[in-house]
Amino acid sequence: MQRTIKLSLPRNDFLVKTIELYNRVCNEVLRVGFGARTYNKNKVHRLTYYGVRQKYPMLQSSMIQCLRDQACDMLKHVKLKSLPKKKRYSAIRYNQRTFKPYLKRGIVSLCTIHGRIKVAVNIPEYFRQYLNWKVKSATLSFDAPIQKLRLHLTVKNETPSKLERLSVLGVDSGILNHAVLSNNVFFASNHIRNVKGRYQHLRQKLQAKGTRSAKRLLRKRSGREKRFMANINHRIAKLIVNQPFNMIALEKLRVKKGKKNGKRFNRKLGNWAWRQLQCYIEYKAEALGKTIAYVNPAYTSKTCSRCGQRGIRKGLIFKCPHCGFELNADLNAARNIAQKGKALLGRLLVNEPYAPLQYAS
Ligand SMILES: [Zn+2]
Numbered sequence: 001m002q003r004t005i006k007l008s009l010p011r012n013d014f015l016v017k018t019i020e021l022y023n024r025v026c027n028e029v030l031r032v033g034f035g036a037r038t039y040n041k042n043k044v045h046r047l048t049y050y051g052v053r054q055k056y057p058m059l060q061s062s063m064i065q066c067l068r069d070q071a072c073d074m075l076k077h078v079k080l081k082s083l084p085k086k087k088r089y090s091a092i093r094y095n096q097r098t099f100k101p102y103l104k105r106g107i108v109s110l111c112t113i114h115g116r117i118k119v120a121v122n123i124p125e126y127f128r129q130y131l132n133w134k135v136k137s138a139t140l141s142f143d144a145p146i147q148k149l150r151l152h153l154t155v156k157n158e159t160p161s162k163l164e165r166l167s168v169l170g171v172d173s174g175i176l177n178h179a180v181l182s183n184n185v186f187f188a189s190n191h192i193r194n195v196k197g198r199y200q201h202l203r204q205k206l207q208a209k210g211t212r213s214a215k216r217l218l219r220k221r222s223g224r225e226k227r228f229m230a231n232i233n234h235r236i237a238k239l240i241v242n243q244p245f246n247m248i249a250l251e252k253l254r255v256k257k258g259k260k261n262g263k264r265f266n267r268k269l270g271n272w273a274w275r276q277l278q279c280y281i282e283y284k285a286e287a288l289g290k291t292i293a294y295v296n297p298a299y300t301s302k303t304c305s306r307c308g309q310r311g312i313r314k315g316l317i318f319k320c321p322h323c324g325f326e327l328n329a330d331l332n333a334a335r336n337i338a339q340k341g342k343a344l345l346g347r348l349l350v351n352e353p354y355a356p357l358q359y360a361s
Pocket of ligand 1: 304305306307308309320321322323324325
C-alpha cells in the first residue's frame with residue numbers, strides 16, 4: 001500500500017534555487033534525449049552526464065542521475081512524440097540518495113546546490129499515522145504565488161498477501177495438553193498437573209488440620225498457585241500470538257440454557273486456567289493487530305478435519321470411518337476450530353470487511 005504525506009515548508013532560498021537549476025538542467029537533458037530519439041537511461045546518461053557535471057559543478061552527481069531518470073520517464077510517457085518541458089518551479093524528484101527523512105524528529109535532510117541542508121517539517125496530525133511506513137521517494141516544488149515549498153513524501157507499507165490474510169490458527173485444549181494449535185504445536189500440561197496436584201494435596205492436608213496458622217498458610221499457597229498459573233498462561237499466550245497467523249480461532253465457552261452440554265465442553269468450562277489462557281491470548285493478539293474469532297464448539301472433536309464427516313474418538317486418537325484418517329484427537333479438534341474460523345473470516349471478507357467478528361454457527 002502506498003500513501004503520500006503532503007508537507008508544506010516555508011520559503012527557503014537554497015531549495016528554490018535548487019528547484020530552478022534542476023528544472024533547467026532537466027530541460028537540457030530532455031532535449032538531448034529527444035534529439036537522440038531515446039529514453040533509455042543508460043544511453044541518455046552517456047550522452048549527458050559528463051557535460052552536465054562540467055557545466056554545473058554545484059549539482060551533485062546523485063542529483064544529476066535523479067534528474068536524468070525523471071527526464072527519461074517523461075520522454076517515455078509521451079513516447080517521444082513531443083518534447084516535454086519542465087516549468088521553472090515544477091516538482092523535482094528526490095530519491096534515497098538525495099534526501100533522508102527523520103520524520104519522528106520532524107526533520108528532513110535534502111540535497112541542494114549548496115550541499116545538504118536540514119529542514120524542520122511540521123507533520124499534520126492526519127499524516128502521523130504513516131510515520132512508521134517506509135519513505136520511498138519525495139518530490140519538492142515551489143508554489144510561487146504563496147511563496148511556499150511543497151514536499152510530498154511517498155510512503156509504503158507491506159500489504160499482507162491474500163493467503164496470509166486468510167491464515168487462521170485454531171487453538172484447543174485437551175486432557176494431556178494445556179493447548180494444542182492447528183499447526184501441530186502442543187503445550188503439554190503434565191507440569192501444570194503435577195504442580196496443581198501438589199497444591200491440591202497440600203490444600204486437603206491443611207483444611208483437615210483447620211488451625212489458624214493452617215488457614216493462613218492456605219491463603220498464601222492459593223495466591224502462589226494463581227501466580228504460577230498466570231505466569232504459565234502469559235508465556236503460552238505470547239508464543240501462540242506470535243505464530244505466523246493473522247487470525248486466532250478459539251472456542252466460545254458459553255453456557256446455553258436448557259441444553260445439555262457435552263462432557264468435554266463442561267471440562268473446559270470448569271477449567272479456569274484454560275479460560276484465563278483464552279483471555280490472555282485475546283488481549284495479546286489485539287496488541288499485535290491480530291483478530292480473534294470465537295467459534296461454536298459444537299462437534300469440533302467429533303468431526304473429521306480431513307473429510308468433514310463424523311468420526312470416533314478412541315482415547316487420545318481420532319479415527320474417521322469414512323476416509324480412514326487418524327490423528328491426535330486434540331489436534332484434529334484444533335484443526336476443525338481453525339476451519340470454522342476460516343469460514344467465518346471468509347464470510348466477513350465477502351460481506352463486510354471490517355465488521356466485528358460474529359458468533360459462528
Ligand atoms: Zn474423514
